[in-house]
Amino acid sequence: MSGTPTAGDEFPIDTLAARAGMTVRNVRAHLSRGLLQPGEMRGRTAWYGPVHLARLELIAGLQRRGFSLAAIGVLINQTPSGSAEEALRLYRGMLAPWQPEEPVELAEEDLAAWAGARTSPEFVGQLVASGMIERTGPGRLRVLNPSMVRSGAHAVALGLAPEAVQQVGDELLTRTREIAEIFVELFREQVWAAHVAAGLPRSGVADLRTAVEALQPVATQSLLGAFRQTMQEAMDDFIRRLSTDLAPADPPVDPGAAEPHSDR
DSSP: OOSSOOBTTBBOHHHHHHHHTSOHHHHHHHHHHTSSOOOEEETTEEEBOHHHHHHHHHHHHHHHTTOOHHHHHHHHHTSOGGGHHHHHHHHHHHTGGGOOOOOEEEEGGGHHHHHTSOOOHHHHHHHHHHTSEEEEETTEEEESOHHHHHHHHHHHHTTOOHHHHHHHHHHHHHHHHHHHHHHHHHHIIIIIHHHHHTTOOGGGHHHHHHHHHHHHHHHHHHHHHHHHHHHHHHHHHHHHHHHHHHSOOOOOOOTTSOOOOOOO
């Protein structure tokens, strides 16, 4: 590059930071760690471009998914400079099957139609308090967990109390997180550990992504199968208790009553 920078194509570090949504201090920290390529010096100013911005966006995306800066540095340093960008995209893409549902923004008056079930101000208040829904303005809502909110709305429409439905929802999230951790730990021990032991080969990232993509339906089907079995067992127990509750109680025994006898 030479001459005067072209507006929009090259920019100083403060503009780079602003476009990436971070501070200049953070950008300098990425530079010092070797996570970001140096800019091109012209005089006393370093100029950056779309490649640098894309790298920062990749780093931020990996951080949001739980990668530490140290881990991102390992991925970059163990990858040839010409393919570091591709490797980072592969690792970020590896996690794509587990992206959460996209939030839904709508008017509060449209919530019932969207959910396919009646709602109430009390139920909406419970969801806002739990963090499943946010108020974004007068009469406006952002639904952060669409599936859970829809299910909850249908449960309330069946006659269940909103606070009870919310308590069950919170309990489900807690229990399913424990189950998710079981599957993630299995993946870490059986698949990820072997990839790390092999030196994080770039050729193995595609296999990792295939394993991650397969893990989601396997985990979902396993959880659904186990739930069906345990739900049936729980219903059987309920029916046995119900039968006991409905059965007439045996009459009390009078200890002074004479034993019945027969004449022979």
